[in-house]
Amino acid sequence: MKLILIIAYILQISCSKALDFKVMLSQMDQHHLGQTFLNALQIGLTAGSPVHEIQSYLNNIRFMLQQEQKDSDIFIQSTQLKCQRLLHDFSTNYAYHSSQLLANQKIVQENTENLQRALNKIAEVSVEIEQNILKTNAGQSERDLQYIEFQSTLKDHNEAISAIDEAYALIEHLANGLSFIQLKGRFNKVINRLTSQSQGITHLFQPIINMMSQLASNTDDSKKLLLLLSGLKVQIVENSNQNKDLEQEASLNWQSFLNDLINEKNTLSDQRQNLEQAILNYQSIIQESSEKSQYHQIEFMKNKENVENQDIWCRQQQDLYSIDSQSRNEALQLISNIVDHIQDKIVTLKEYLRERHQIK
Structure with a gap:
């Protein structure tokens, strides 16, 4: 210089x-x-x-x-x-x-939204499963009570038919010539048996009980009594058969409804399991993409600074x-x-x- x-x-x-x-x-x-x-x-x-x-x-x-x-x-x-x-x-x-950086930030945002939707959905599914269990338990309890009631009624009908058969046999013996004195013990036993029937049937036996009590003094009504017993037996058998049909129908209806509930629960359980797996996947993707975002953020700033500094240096050299x-x-x-x-x-x-x- x-x-x-x-x-x-x-x-x-x-x-x-x-x-x-x-x-x-x-x-x-x-x-x-x-x-x-x-x-x-x-x-x-x-x-x-x-x-x-x-x-x-x-x-x-x-x-x-x-x-x-x-x-x-x-x-x-x-x-x-x-x-x-x-x-x-x-x-x-x-x-x-x-x-x-932008791509991973977008992935984090999208999967965060998906995660929230999955959490909301799994909460709804869990409520539906609880409701399904409550309906199943309530329905099963009601069905059990119906079946117990049916068994009790069936037992009453069988007992009534057995008592009618026994009374019918005694009256036939009386009609065939046996004296009332010979059959008195068995008559009293049958009358007590008829009297001890369930409340739903006792009123049907009351006319027969009254007539059997009068046979000691008047045996002329034995044939009429046999007709009453036969008619009553037919009526009880019909009622019993109707109850059996109703029980079978109720059982089939409940089984069909129970199958629907089971299928619904299985579907909901599968859905919840899929949602649980999806939630794990979303959480894994969010964590991985967040870590990648942090890495690319650092590299982005580093290279941005490198570009700016290098450009300044190059311009200085040119100047x-x-x-x-x-x-x-x-x-x-x-x-x-x-x-x-x-x-x-x-x-x-x-x-x-x-x-x-x-x-x-």
């Missing part, structure tokens, strides 16, 4: 039209750098160096500047290629991690290259101007330097 300033100073004084050349040399001699340059020229002239050596000296400077420019051109080309490669790599990584190139070009132009003018001024320069030497 000092050399450039010297050359610029020489060009200024050599090209000026306003001042005398000796006056300019005198002004230059007042500057430290100018003194250094003039001393070098004076030594060269004292040693008898011809003008072409001074020109050669300037040409060497010009060659040095040109070589520096070539080296700078090579360096900036290499730097530009390096910048292009690094910026491309950083930008590619930046774009990749940016897209991956430095431009500034240095401009300075070298200006220096080369100065040297060219000096070489052009030095022939015209060399005589005046020698005279000034000789006078300068005499003064010192």
Whole structure:
């Protein structure tokens, strides 16, 4: 840079039209750098160096500047290629991690929503399963009570039919000629048996009980009594058969309804199991994608910073290259101007330097 300033100073004084050349040399001699340059020229002239050596000296400077420019051109080309490669790599990584960050954030959001829906749904399914169990238990309890009632009624009917058969046999014996005295013990037993029937049937036996109680004094009603017993037995058998049919129908209806409840529960249980597995999957995906998001967030910021810093550095290198190139070009132009003018001024320069030497 000092050399450039010297050359610029020489060009200024050599090209000026306003001042005398000796006056300019005198002004230059007042500057430290100018003194250094003039001393070098004076030594060269004292040693008898011809003008072409001074020109050669300037040409060497010009060659040095040109070589520096070539080296700078090579360096900036290499730097530009390096910048292009690094910026491309950083930008590619930046774009990749940016897209991956957005993609994983979207996955987290979508699966979080899916998880919430699955949790809400599994709560609904669990309520439906509880309701299914309650309906099954309530229905089974009602069915059990119905069956117990049926068994009790069937037992009453069988007992009543058995009592009727026994009474019928006794009255037949009486009608066939046996005396009431012979059958009295069995009559009392049968009457007690008929009297002890369930309340639902006792009222049916009351007329028969009354007639059997009068057989001791009047056996003429035995045939009529047999007809009543036969009719009552038929009525009880019909009622019993109707109850059996109703019981069978109720049993089939309950079994069908129970099968529906079982199928419904199995479907709900499968649905809940699938939801439980889905919830585990959603939670796993959310955790994995969250971890990936954190990783890509870090890499995204790192590569973003790399792109910005690398771009700044590359611009700085380009600016430095431009500034240095401009300075070298200006220096080369100065040297060219000096070489052009030095022939015209060399005589005046020698005279000034000789006078300068005499003064010192």
